[in-house]
Amino acid sequence: MARRSPTLRVASDLAAFALEHKKWWIVPILVVSLLVLVLLVVAQTPVAPFVYTLF
Numbered sequence: 001m002a003r004r005s006p007t008l009r010v011a012s013d014l015a016a017f018a019l020e021h022k023k024w025w026i027v028p029i030l031v032v033s034l035l036v037l038v039l040l041v042v043a044q045t046p047v048a049p050f051v052y053t054l055f
Contacts, residue, residue: 018026
């Protein structure tokens with residue numbers, strides 16, 4: 001079984017908690033956090049100049 005990174009493990013644990021305990025207010029926080037993470041990763045890669053030209 002492949003090991004997950006700590007960041008993905010925390011995100012999946014939070015999602016499981018939200019679904020199990022009906023804490024729906026956690027879902028938007030999780031989605032926004034993941035979007036910020038994706039933007040930070042893209043901004044640090046060589047793809048960034050091409051993404052910036054789209055906006």
